[in-house]
Amino acid sequence: MLIFEFKTYAKREQFNAVDAAIKTVQFIRNKAIRFWMDNEKVNKFDLNKYSAILAKEFPFCDELNSMARQSSAERAWSAISRFYDNCKKKTPGQKGFPQFQKDNRSVEYKTSGWKLASDRKSITFTDKKGIGKLKLKGTRDLHFYSLTQIKRVRLVKRADGYYAQFCIQVDRSEVSEITGNTIGLDVGLQEFYTDSSGVTVENPRFMGKGERRLKKAQRQVSKRVKGSKNRIKARAILGKRHLKISRQRKDFAIKLARCVIQSNDCVAYEDLRIKNMVKNHCLAKCINDVSWYMFRVWLEYFGKVFGRITIAVPPNGTSQECFSCGTIVKKSLSTRTHVCRCGCVLDRDHNAARNILRKGLSTVGHTGTWGNTHNACGELTATDLEVILDRQVNSLKQESSCMKDTGVSS
Incomplete structure (x- = not known):
């Protein structure tokens, strides 16, 4: 899996929409953690179903793409499964009980909710959050990879701006000569x-x-x-x-x-x-x-x-x-x-x-x-x-x- 990162450029209103999407992701993740704490025998698929229930209950959750909501629930399950693994391994000290998140800085889309331009220099998000078209600037070339290889698109907020990350499914290997060292x-x-x-x-x-x-x-x-x-x-x-x-x-x-x-x-x-x-x-x-x-x-x-x-x-x-x-x-x-x-x-x-x-x-x-x-x-x-x-x-x-x-x- 390769991850290519690009700096994004857009209007302030669009970045405000990105912030709203990031807050929605944090809300869904924390709700999923609470749902797991209040119910017994909750698994990953139950959390995915719960994200759909939240979309019906809260309008701002429904504005986010369905696969992005599932990714938010998967983040909650990642913290839960890590806690289970530490308990099974009997890791000394604290086992990392899942905590509610306060400073989420990214939103992740899967194979829907976005559309990459033919020249690979811009990306448009098609959900109801209103993010719209973002210009991409970076040194990587996405023309070498098909759209089917792009499994996830992540928007990340950093101190110097907003970035788009593309998770590309490819096995990287390079042939090299034996050095004998x-x-x-x-x-x-x-x-x-x-x-x-x-x-x-x-x-x-x-x-x-x-x-x-x-x-x-x-x-x-x-x-x-x-x-x-x-x-x-x-x-x-x-x-x-x-x-x-x-x-x-x-x-x-x-x-x-x-x-x-x-x-x-x-x-x-x-x-x-x-x-x-x-x-x-x-x-x-x-x-x-x-x-x-x-x-x-x-x-x-x-x-x-x-x-x-x-x-x-x-x-x-x-x-x-x-x-x-x-x-x-x-x-x-x-x-x-x-x-x-x-x-x-x-x-x-x-x-x-x-x-x-x-x-x-x-x-x-x-x-x-x-x-x-x-x-x-x-x-x-x-x-x-x-x-x-x-x-x-x-x-x-x-x-x-x-x-x-x-x-x-x-």
């Missing part, structure tokens, strides 16, 4: 990551660089009277500041993940639990700013697209264990150099990255995400893949033995 990644706060070859990528620290402007914008919001037009303007400026930082993080994660996947056949990384790590209030802001989870998501996505192997490795002991001899060397977070009695001296993150790669190669076939692997001639056989992995394992063993003999690590 494997890599282990150890993420951190000082450096974004250190790989098993000792190469580091600088932490961009987007929040830190833009924090001064964020604080200034936040002070302007606090000074304004609640409900005034000046406060609305100040909040819009603050929203644009946050939006810019989030886009910088996403752009950085996408480009870096694509580069890593295209340069290696197998990528091993830490299976971190970010939710637990941010409980440390001293590091929570830095951890959220570095966006490790977003980088991992794009790693796994591009791994499927390019047919690479991505392996999630448990992070337990990767920083404490010596890569050369396997001895556990206890060290605090402030200790940045790994020094072992066997003579191995490495940067702490470099040692961890090598351990991550070794664990990843030892668990290939059991842990991680596998993509469809291809070469220039077609399908890559399992024998070819084993040759690549065996070659990498042998090189690691030789490197380890050399380090033991010399007592020096490169």
Whole structure:
């Protein structure tokens, strides 16, 4: 599934109609949540039927397209099913009981309620909300896809305007040549990551660089009277500041993940639990700013697209264990150099990255995400893949033995 996003341009009255549709979606979702809370054994289909009942009861709900009403009910069921899954899995802590929504910012249409122009430069919404024709501006070309492939159209409200998203059903895959390289990644706060070859990528620290402007914008919001037009303007400026930082993080994660996947056949990384790590209030802001989870998501996505192997490795002991001899060397977070009695001296993150790669190669076939692997001639056989992995394992063993003999690590 591909998602293409376009900036929309229209009159203020049309955007007011979009706001009304967004509020209607929020109303239907919250009503569906209440219906589930008040009745037993309610399933997804019951919520869809209930959305039709709401259309008969409330005129403003009837103005919204029927499939858009169903999408609103599906959002409610998504929250409910997530709560059920957490209960079945016995997730520790809160299970995520469905909450009533207060800040919905999108409305989603399925295969009806909209009509795309022949030149693919505008879209017209045909329901009774009065949205009408919206001009589209973006870098993507919708001419390559048929209308039957567009399964959903979503209107999203952001701090800098309104956007139209097209969900296109297509299997994306790209043929790429075998590089013969494997890599282990150890993420951190000082450096974004250190790989098993000792190469580091600088932490961009987007929040830190833009924090001064964020604080200034936040002070302007606090000074304004609640409900005034000046406060609305100040909040819009603050929203644009946050939006810019989030886009910088996403752009950085996408480009870096694509580069890593295209340069290696197998990528091993830490299976971190970010939710637990941010409980440390001293590091929570830095951890959220570095966006490790977003980088991992794009790693796994591009791994499927390019047919690479991505392996999630448990992070337990990767920083404490010596890569050369396997001895556990206890060290605090402030200790940045790994020094072992066997003579191995490495940067702490470099040692961890090598351990991550070794664990990843030892668990290939059991842990991680596998993509469809291809070469220039077609399908890559399992024998070819084993040759690549065996070659990498042998090189690691030789490197380890050399380090033991010399007592020096490169």
